[in-house]
Amino acid sequence: MKIFVYHTPELVPTQSLPDCAVVIDVLRATSTIATALHNGAAGIRAFADLEELQQTAASFALGTCLKAGERGGKGVPGFEMGNSPFEYTPERVTGKRILMSTTNGTRALQAVQKTTVVITAAFINLGVVRNFLKQEEFQTVWLVGSGWEGSYSLEDTGCAGAVAWELGEPGNDETVAACALYGQWQGDLLGLLKQASHGQRLLGLGCLEDLKYCADAGRLNVLPRQNDEGYLVGTYL
Amino acid sequence: MKIFVYHTPELVPTQSLPDCAVVIDVLRATSTIATALHNGAAGIRAFADLEELQQTAASFALGTCLKAGERGGKGVPGFEMGNSPFEYTPERVTGKRILMSTTNGTRALQAVQKTTVVITAAFINLGVVRNFLKQEEFQTVWLVGSGWEGSYSLEDTGCAGAVAWELGEPGNDETVAACALYGQWQGDLLGLLKQASHGQRLLGLGCLEDLKYCADAGRLNVLPRQNDEGYLVGTYL
Numbered sequence: 064m065k066i067f068v069y070h071t072p073e074l075v076p077t078q079s080l081p082d083c084a085v086v087i088d089v090l091r092a093t094s095t096i097a098t099a100l101h102n103g104a105a106g107i108r109a110f111a112d113l114e115e116l117q118q119t120a121a122s123f124a125l126g127t128c129l130k131a132g133e134r135g136g137k138g139v140p141g142f143e144m145g146n147s148p149f150e151y152t153p154e155r156v157t158g159k160r161i162l163m164s165t166t167n168g169t170r171a172l173q174a175v176q177k178t179t180v181v182i183t184a185a186f187i188n189l190g191v192v193r194n195f196l197k198q199e200e201f202q203t204v205w206l207v208g209s210g211w212e213g214s215y216s217l218e219d220t221g222c223a224g225a226v227a228w229e230l231g232e233p234g235n236d237e238t239v240a241a242c243a244l245y246g247q248w249q250g251d252l253l254g255l256l257k258q259a260s261h262g263q264r265l266l267g268l269g270c271l272e273d274l275k276y277c278a279d280a281g282r283l284n285v286l287p288r289q290n291d292e293g294y295l296v297g298t299y300l
Numbered sequence: 301m302k303i304f305v306y307h308t309p310e311l312v313p314t315q316s317l318p319d320c321a322v323v324i325d326v327l328r329a330t331s332t333i334a335t336a337l338h339n340g341a342a343g344i345r346a347f348a349d350l351e352e353l354q355q356t357a358a359s360f361a362l363g364t365c366l367k368a369g370e371r372g373g374k375g376v377p378g379f380e381m382g383n384s385p386f387e388y389t390p391e392r393v394t395g396k397r398i399l400m401s402t403t404n405g406t407r408a409l410q411a412v413q414k415t416t417v418v419i420t421a422a423f424i425n426l427g428v429v430r431n432f433l434k435q436e437e438f439q440t441v442w443l444v445g446s447g448w449e450g451s452y453s454l455e456d457t458g459c460a461g462a463v464a465w466e467l468g469e470p471g472n473d474e475t476v477a478a479c480a481l482y483g484q485w486q487g488d489l490l491g492l493l494k495q496a497s498h499g500q501r502l503l504g505l506g507c508l509e510d511l512k513y514c515a516d517a518g519r520l521n522v523l524p525r526q527n528d529e530g531y532l533v534g535t536y537l
Contacts, residue, residue, distance in 0.1 A: 074451075236457075244481070
């Protein structure tokens with residue numbers, strides 16, 4: 064298994080696809096996605112365009128879907144849900160479809176959406192992602208960080224390193240570096256998130272508890288996996 | 301002092317400049333530049349355009365300049381010098397101007413050429429670069445990797461981490477990650493170069509001795525620094 068890390072969706076090759084793509088947006092889309100599915104959401108679909116999200120929401124029967132959005136770390140007016148995992152309680156999400164649009168995570172999902180197997184990873188479901196990759200016999204796996212508006216992000220690359228750690232063979236230089244990053248910080252993931260510029264931005268918005276939660280490696284055993292309709296649904300190994 | 305690492309010239313901000321820019325192309329332009337200046341070259345100028353390089357060469361008196369070039373790791377036909385540091389012996393370079401064009405290093409130099417202080421770094425002159433940065437009181441320093449045709453390169457980011465290591469404050473996420481990379485590999489820089497995709501490419505071209513030389517940290521105490529005419533000249537602290 065060859066593992067390729069891409070720091071941002073913009074760096075993903077456009078002429079080929081891997082056997083499996085792993086989308087990572089630790090702060091906070093993929094942490095939130097894992098939480099929502101763990102808490103009983105029926106499925107989550109990412110939209111780049113807020114208009115298209117609104118139109119899709121209108122096609123659902125009342126009370127069966129939730130609009131979730133974030134722009135620059137803050138909620139979208141008129142949407143029921145933001146991007147904090149704490150909002151996605153069983154009371155609110157059980158059985159619901161969630162239509163989501165976030166600043167960075169959506170772009171990463173869209174960059175690889177045609178891959179046969181698309182899953183999402185965060186620190187909180189790290190173990191199940193690693194077990195899945197160990198179990199399957201993929202030739203090539205891409206780990207795609209969401210970054211921040213096209214820029215490198217420490218937490219996504221750190222999480223990519225955690226997924227790739229002692230698993231398979233590095234496919235590119237980024238994978239070697241991501242593993243070194245995780246190697247240094249694996250004992251202090253909260254410290255890594257606090258050091259990250261995006262983490263500092265969220266701390267400025269009063270989201271310390273979110274950071275603590277997102278740094279809690281292996282807390283959930285749900286594997287979000289894209290189905291034929293483009294929804295991420297919760298699977299368990 | 302805030303230190304910002306940019307993995308490639310393409311990622312360098314275009315709307316601002318730092319107090320000091322450090323250009324890094326470990327394999328092999330900045331290793332070669334340090335070597336040539338250490339061995340007595342009068343100055344080195346980088347050209348993106350081979351035609352412009354030829355025209356400039358024609359303006360020099362016979363025997364006072366050398367044309368140096370590399371494309372994809374190999375020499376340019378009609379140029380006296382390639383990109384291996386071993387070619388830049390005192391016998392060949394003493395007192396000479398060197399006009400150089402390389403695949404990646406040139407672009408990095410051009411991205412920051414308007415900065416007041418431009419220096420180059422490689423592992424072989426790591427100590428003098430760090431001492432210079434410690435001695436000066438810069439507010440902002442950019443460490444610019446050359447990468448490989450727009451892609452991340454392990455050796456340049458590793459060297460950026462070596463320069464930034466316990467020096468100043470990280471200005472961006474890339475700096476934190478570069479330091480983690482250097483932290484893991486500092487005891488085995490040759491291993492880092494061998495692991496890098498560019499290192500593997502050079503090994504395929506039979507350049508193991510170049511890799512060994514470029515991994516020999518702190519061997520030279522010359523600081524290449526851009527002068528008002530756009531030439532990198534050798535300075536000593």
